[in-house]
Amino acid sequence: MKENPTIAIIGLGYVGLPLAVAFAEKYSVIGFDINEKRIAELQAGKDNTLEVADEDLQKVLQASENGLKVSSHPEDLAQANVYVVTVPTPTNKHNQPVLIPLEKASETVGKVLKQGDVVIYESTVYPGVTEDICVPILEQFSGLTFNQDFFAGYSPERINPGDKEHTVTKILKVTSGSTPEAATYVDNLYASVITAGTHLAPSIKVAEAAKVIENSQRDINIAFVNELSKIFRLLEIDTQAVLEAAGTKWNFLKFTPGLVGGHCIGVDPYYLAQKAMEEGYNPEIILAGRRMNDGMGSYVAHEVVKLMIQKDCKVKGANVLVLGITFKENCPDIRNSKVIDVVNELERYNLQVTIHDPWANAEEVQLEFGKVLVNDVSDLEKNYDAIILAVAHKAFKDMNVKGLSAPNSVIFDVKAFLDSTIIDGRL
Incomplete structure (x- = not known):
């Protein structure tokens, strides 16, 4: 295990790029992604995810010592001694884990793996994936022996997209390794760039489990307040007022109702549930929370339609604006x-x-959802029969939402973000 390694980051998305830039301040870093469009964008010094400031990206790209080189050519990875895999781990339409990106990344790394190299995984998985699925692939494609010729580690990502305060170096990092020596090596590597510090877990499986329960815990707590919101709406009680009152107690956990999506909270619980079911255990609370949160989108739509009917607003053919x-x-x-x-x-x-x-x-919205997106507020009409605030972007705070609505319209606030005097309902 090399003392001053060249580090390769596999996957340059919301997780991989900020990590690559952080490591590039002290090490020579190779950033790899199979998306050639993404590589071209980064080579031009632009990050469309907005996780890394363009000036910070350009600084490490242009550095004369250490710094970052980005590439879509797998052969460039052969220069590295440490490989950090940060590819996505989604679920399919049946909510089952999809490990294909992780398996393909392991193949890519395995083909260039050398004596003494270390492979660290950051992708969210259920306990056992690193050693039971990824390591055998590394061995197969490298011809090397695990924990003799090469070593592995797991350090779960804790990126919070859009959060400019809790950035990668300011979030405490959990680390682990496949041997005591590898664990110390991995921990020291991260500690050299993570100013918030590190926590060395006793095993890779413990680190994997810690990651997957972090978001499962949040998912279950949000599911609870989503259910409370449904109950209190039936009782004609303001959920936000209830949560504010309850929140005055010192140990009350402050969660708010809403739509639970994204690449972590809405996905990770299914990874843990899948592993539990493979072991013969039915995870009742985890899956109940998932059912509650996955049903909130249709619930919001139904509540809006009910409000429209109550206000004698036309429903069929009505124009609705979703913010x-x-x-x-x-x-x-x-x-x-x-x-x-x-x-x-x-x-x-x-x-x-x-x-x-x-x-x-x-373009991404059209590709992902098949829907047309209006980016410019000046292109909106001013007679919507219903308006739904679905995401609490700062830009919506100063928007004249009422001015976009037709007479007798419905305004529904999913995030309890708008002025309460203009809305007809909220979660």
Whole structure:
């Protein structure tokens, strides 16, 4: 295990690029991605995910010592001694884990793996994936022996897209390794760039499990307040007022209702559930939370339609404006956004839906969801029969939402973000 290694980052998305830039401050880094368009964009010094400032990216790209080189050519990876895999781990339409990107990345690394190299995985997985699935692939394609010729580690990513305060170096990092020596090596490597510090887990499986329960815990807590929101709406009680009152107790956990999407909270629980079921255990609470949160999109649509009927607003053929399509606020990431569930359910009622989001990429929205996106607020009409605030982008705070609505319209606030005096309902 080399003392001053060249580090390769496999996958340059929301997780991989910020990590590559952080390591490039102290090490020579090779950033690899199979997406040639993404590589061309990065080579031009531009990050469309907006996770890395263009000046910071350009600085490490132009560095004369250490720095970052990005490539879509697998052979360039042969220069590295440490490989960090940060590819996505999604689920399929049946909510089953899809490990293909992880397996392909392991093949790519295995083909260039050398004596003494270390492979670290950051992708979210269920306990056992690194050693039971990825390592055998590394051995197969390298011809090397695990823990003799090469070593492995796992350090779960904790990137929070759109968060400019809790950036990669400011979030404490969990680390692990396949031998005590490898674990120390991996921990020291991350500690050299992570200013928030590190936590060395006793095994790779413990680190994998820690990651997958972080977001499962959040998912279950959000599911609870989503259920509370449904109950309190039936009782005609303001959920936000209840949560504010309960939140005055010192140990009350502050979660708010909403749509749960994205690449972590809406996905990770299924990884743990899958592993539990393989072992013969039915994870009741985890899956109940998932069912609750996965159903919130259609619930919001139904509540809006009910409000429209109560106000004698026409429903069939009505024009509805949905504000926001990204999975969270102030971020261009549309992966697994549950706003599309709201849109699809409204369209089943034959409503005409317009989607406006100043952050999202129109081409990506068309490709991912088959929907037209309006980026510019000046292109919106001013007579919508219903308006739904789905994502709490800062840009929507100053928007004249009421001015876009028709007389007798419905304004529904999913995020409790708008002025309460202009809305007809909220979660």
